[in-house]
Amino acid sequence: METSQTVAGRPEVVPGERIFLGVLQRSDLPFFARWFSDLELTMYLGQPGMAFTPEQEEEWYERTVRERNDKTFAIIVRDGQRLIGNVSLMNIDQRRQRAALGIAIGDKESWGRGYGSEAVRLMCAYGFAFLNLYSVYLWVLGCNRRAHQAYLKSGFREAGRLRGGILFDGRRYDDILMEMTRDEFGPSNLTHLVQQIAS
Secondary structure, eight states: OOOSEEOTTOOOSEEOSSEEEEOOOGGGHHHHHHHTTOHHHHHHTTOTTOOOOHHHHHHHHHHHHHOSSOEEEEEEETTTTEEEEEEEEEEEETTTTEEEEEEEEOOGGGTTSSHHHHHHHHHHHHHHHHSOOSEEEEEEETTOHHHHHHHHHHTOEEEEEEEEEEEETTEEEEEEEEEEEHHHHOSOTTHHHHHHHHO
16 A cells, blocks of 8 residues: 655755655645544544544645644655655744644654654744744653654753643543744754845
8 A cells, every 4th residue: 555645846845854845735635634544643643533534634734725823844755755744833923933833744654764853853943944933832642752752852842741631541641841942943954045035
């Protein structure tokens, strides 16, 4: 079964080393519908027991392309030009200069390869450089140790916990709030784009 989509020719919006972020396309929806009906993936995303239908993914797409306070990009692996997931900045608050980050690597063959960490860094760089954000925050389940470590590696730090915030299969897990500020992020790999615009 094909697990990822070849997307040769899709424009790069946020260029990275091994991946790039590109605009969402309606042709991505069959892959999103397959990925987001996987109970393991939706559990890690903090939505245990959810399996989204193609119709729900269509509704999500329509909302996403119209929403002005969210920015969502497709994650594309350069090698083979493969779509593997998406990443978002949500609830963008220009007055407080902050936004919530969400990411899903739907293609399980791409798990554990560092693509998620690179996508997170690219999305934060985009938010800090182009949306004038000061901080980016996210929530991660305490049982999702792989994601927690990946966020720490990307430069996030714990800001707090809701103890026992999620009940799953008779056990309670913490909801962990993590954040990163522009000052902590360091030099952006998108500086060259800004320099080209300013020159």
